[in-house]
Amino acid sequence: MKVMLSCKQFEDLLPDLVDGGEWSADQRVHGQSCSRCSTLVEDLRQIVQEAPQLAAMDEPSPRVWLELRKSLVAEGIIRPHAKPGRLMDFFFTPRWRPVLVPLGAAAALAIVLVAHRSDSGPVNGAQNGAVAPANVAALDDEDLQLLDEVSSKTPSLRATYEDNLRNANAYIQDAKDSVARNPDSNDARDQLMLAYNEKTMVYEMAINRSPR
Amino acid sequence: MSSSQRATQCIVLTAAVLAASLAAAQTQQEKRFNCGPRPTVSVINEYGPVAVHPGPGNVVVVRYILHSDKVEVDLSQSGDRITVESHLLQGSNSDRDQVDYEILLPAGSNVMVHSNSGLLSAENLRGDISVEGAATPVDLRTISEGHIHVKTLSGNIMLMDIRQVHVIANTVSGDVTLKNVDGPLVEVSSNNGKIHYDGDFGGSGSYKLSSHTGDIEAMIPATASVDVTASSDKGQVDNDFPLLPKQHSITIPQKGHSFVGIAGRAASSVLLRTFSGKIRLKQR
Numbered sequence: 001m002k003v004m005l006s007c008k009q010f011e012d013l014l015p016d017l018v019d020g021g022e023w024s025a026d027q028r029v030h031g032q033s034c035s036r037c038s039t040l041v042e043d044l045r046q047i048v049q050e051a052p053q054l055a056a057m058d059e060p061s062p063r064v065w066l067e068l069r070k071s072l073v074a075e076g077i078i079r080p081h082a083k084p085g086r087l088m089d090f091f092f093t094p095r096w097r098p099v100l101v102p103l104g105a106a107a108a109l110a111i112v113l114v115a116h117r118s119d120s121g122p123v124n125g126a127q128n129g130a131v132a133p134a135n136v137a138a139l140d141d142e143d144l145q146l147l148d149e150v151s152s153k154t155p156s157l158r159a160t161y162e163d164n165l166r167n168a169n170a171y172i173q174d175a176k177d178s179v180a181r182n183p184d185s186n187d188a189r190d191q192l193m194l195a196y197n198e199k200t201m202v203y204e205m206a207i208n209r210s211p212r
Numbered sequence: 213m214s215s216s217q218r219a220t221q222c223i224v225l226t227a228a229v230l231a232a233s234l235a236a237a238q239t240q241q242e243k244r245f246n247c248g249p250r251p252t253v254s255v256i257n258e259y260g261p262v263a264v265h266p267g268p269g270n271v272v273v274v275r276y277i278l279h280s281d282k283v284e285v286d287l288s289q290s291g292d293r294i295t296v297e298s299h300l301l302q303g304s305n306s307d308r309d310q311v312d313y314e315i316l317l318p319a320g321s322n323v324m325v326h327s328n329s330g331l332l333s334a335e336n337l338r339g340d341i342s343v344e345g346a347a348t349p350v351d352l353r354t355i356s357e358g359h360i361h362v363k364t365l366s367g368n369i370m371l372m373d374i375r376q377v378h379v380i381a382n383t384v385s386g387d388v389t390l391k392n393v394d395g396p397l398v399e400v401s402s403n404n405g406k407i408h409y410d411g412d413f414g415g416s417g418s419y420k421l422s423s424h425t426g427d428i429e430a431m432i433p434a435t436a437s438v439d440v441t442a443s444s445d446k447g448q449v450d451n452d453f454p455l456l457p458k459q460h461s462i463t464i465p466q467k468g469h470s471f472v473g474i475a476g477r478a479a480s481s482v483l484l485r486t487f488s489g490k491i492r493l494k495q496r
Contacts, residue, residue, distance in 0.1 A: 168403065
């Protein structure tokens with residue numbers, strides 16, 4: 001009796017599939033029964049198609065990629081001893097680097113922000129003339145700089161941005177705790193990425209669209 | 213003339229002067245641009261609502277009301293790209309100096325809208341739509357074919373009768389309501405706002421509704437064809453829909469915190485995920 005491929009075995013074979021290779025019978029059986037893996041293949045193929053548009057971007061030095069990988073390992077977003085051929089190693093091959101430029105920049109920014117907050121300790125809203133409730137996440141120096149920028153241009157929006165930065169920080173903190181408790185959980189890592197994306201969105205909205 | 217009559221005359225005169233100055237400040241204007249059937253129209257507003265509707269012919273009509281002389285509007289056209297931008301002048305008093313926009317355009321237009329306040333709405337369109345606002349509520353109805361991308365900080369998001377559209381909607385503290393929304397990819401996230409879905413998760417799509425502390429509720433008909441995974445790290449999950457067990461699942465259900473299952477031919481995948489909010493799947 002033939003045993004169906006596991007998700008891990010399927011992931012190990014992903015590079016060939018994404019490169020346009022034909023599905024083997026085993027892969028087809030797994031893909032038909034596992035929507036997560038079949039969706040992953042579709043997503044990766046779409047990235048392959050769109051990657052050339054990003055090829056013109058300047059590529060950082062190999063040292064930057066090593067540092068980024070180290071940071072991601074330290075954050076628990078990827079595992080330190082992943083075997084060759086695993087999904088994250090696949091992404092870290094040179095052909096994928098153009099795609100990772102914007103993603104890496106956003107993740108690195110978020111990681112630096114969180115790390116900086118840990119180093120500098122909590123800064124609460126008292127410095128802004130507002131007292132934060134005990135159950136609301138603190139703001140770091142970068143957050144306060146951003147809020148100063150917002151309030152210099154659009155004072156009426158400062159409170160909105162402040163509330164939402166605290167919400168984003170609380171999400172990041174909860175998601176980091178979850179990753180620490182469940183380092184092998186894809187769900188926990190997805191939540192952490194979502195939380196970082198949320199904070200990135202708040203920053204983008206403040207920086208890109210604040211009235212000039 | 214009695215003193216009371218003089219007082220009345222004074223009040224009437226003052227009111228007339230105020231009304232005249234207000235009318236002068238609130239200037240309604242209109243500008244028309246000839247274009248192709250699928251122009252790209254950007255509306256960047258500092259403060260005030262933006263309403264977008266389909267109009268007749270290959271013409272973009274921009275109607276706007278200036279609420280003060282401390283704000284001005286720049287309009288430009290380059291081929292099929294039309295840009296409408298309002299900006300505050302020196303001495304402006306922020307949100308009092310708003311501009312109200314109404315845009316009529318070809319139904320296939322690609323539309324980008326931004327404002328910091330006021331309702332942002334669009335209806336009966338079939339192009340790509342990108343809407344972004346800080347505290348602005350967003351209301352999109354009867355959209356088909358294109359892509360929708362919505363971002364707000366605290367503004368609530370309402371999406372209704374959205375068919376076969378890629379939808380990405382992100383908010384930090386706003387609520388998100390989706391009624392009759394389907395498409396190949398529907399991704400919605402809110403940090404602490406509620407997410408409410410009322411529809412059939414149709415179109416063999418991939419649906420992801422996620423939150424940090426906000427509750428997620430989905431109401432689907434008995435005929436829905438779905439493959440559902442729901443999980444809440446710290447909150448409760450509640451399923452009133454008759455799902456069948458999945459034969460192969462990477463998620464191990466934890467009683468009270470997650471469930472998985474399929475219905476019909478499991479044509480669409482549905483992921484409901486929250487950190488500490490509640491999840492409820494109900495049959496309509």
